[in-house]
Amino acid sequence: EAGVVQSPRYKIIEKKQPVAFWCNPISGHNTLYWYLQNLGQGPELLIRYENEEAVDDSQLPKDRFSAERLKGVDSTLKIQPAELGDSAVYLCASSLRGRDNEQFFGPGTRLTVL
Amino acid sequence: QKEVEQNSGPLSVPEGAIASLNCTYSDRGSQSFFWYRQYSGKSPELIMFIYSNGDKEDGRFTAQLNKASQYVSLLIRDSQPSDSATYLCAVNDYKLSFGAGTTVTVRA
Numbered sequence: 001e002a003g004v005v006q007s008p009r010y011k012i013i014e015k016k017q018p019v020a021f022w023c024n025p026i027s028g029h030n031t032l033y034w035y036l037q038n039l040g041q042g043p044e045l046l047i048r049y050e051n052e053e054a055v056d057d058s059q060l061p062k063d064r065f066s067a068e069r070l071k072g073v074d075s076t077l078k079i080q081p082a083e084l085g086d087s088a089v090y091l092c093a094s095s096l097r098g099r100d101n102e103q104f105f106g107p108g109t110r111l112t113v114l
Numbered sequence: 115q116k117e118v119e120q121n122s123g124p125l126s127v128p129e130g131a132i133a134s135l136n137c138t139y140s141d142r143g144s145q146s147f148f149w150y151r152q153y154s155g156k157s158p159e160l161i162m163f164i165y166s167n168g169d170k171e172d173g174r175f176t177a178q179l180n181k182a183s184q185y186v187s188l189l190i191r192d193s194q195p196s197d198s199a200t201y202l203c204a205v206n207d208y209k210l211s212f213g214a215g216t217t218v219t220v221r222a
Contacts, residue, residue, distance in 0.1 A: 044212070048209070103210065105159070107156070
C-alpha cells in the first residue's frame with residue numbers, strides 16, 4: 001500500500017513569490033492534515049480536513065496561506081506571497097476518520113525562501 | 115508555557131545502554147500520548163502510544179505515563195546505532211501537539 005505522497009520534495013523560491021505543495025493521502029483516509037515543522041521543533045498543525053471540509057484551520061495564517069481539498073482526496077497548500085520566515089518543512093499526514101491517534105506522515109516538502 | 119515540553123538533549127549514550135527520554139504536558143485533561151521517531155531529513159513515524167497510567171512495553175521500547183504528574187517518558191533498552199534519531203513526544207487533545215524533540219545519538 002502506498003503511503004502519503006507529497007510533491008515537490010524540495011522547493012527554493014525568492015520572497016514574495018507564490019508556492020504550492022501537493023499531498024495525496026493514503027487511500028481510504030478521510031482525514032488529512034497539513035503541518036509545518038521548523039528546524040529543531042516538532043510539527044505544528046496548520047489545518048485539518050475531514051473529507052473536503054476544513055474542520056480546524058485555526059493555526060493557518062489566512063493572510064497568506066490557503067488550502068483546498070476539493071474532492072476530499074488530494075490537497076494543495078499554497079503560500080502567496082512567501083516570506084523568509086516561511087522556510088520550513090511542510091508535512092502532510094492522513095488518518096482514517098476518528099483515528100487521528102494513528103496519523104501517517106508523508107516525506108514532507110522542504111521550502112527555502114531566499 | 116508550551117503545551118508539551120521535552121528534555122532538550124542532545125542525548126548521547128553508548129551502544130547497549132538505556133536511553134531515557136522525558137516529556138511533560140500542560141493540559142491535565144489529556145488522554146492519549148505518543149512517541150514518534152524522526153530520522154534526519156525524514157518524516158515522523160509512530161513508535162509507541164500509551165493511554166493508561168503505568169508502563170507499556172514494546173520490544174526494546176517502554177513508555178511510562180503518570181497522569182498525576184503530567185509526565186510521560188520513553189526508555190530505549192539495549193540502544194543500537196540505528197536508534198539514533200530525534201524522538202518527538204506528542205499529546206492528543208483536540209489536536210496532536212508535539213514537543214520540540216530530543217535528539218539521541220547512540221555511540222558504537
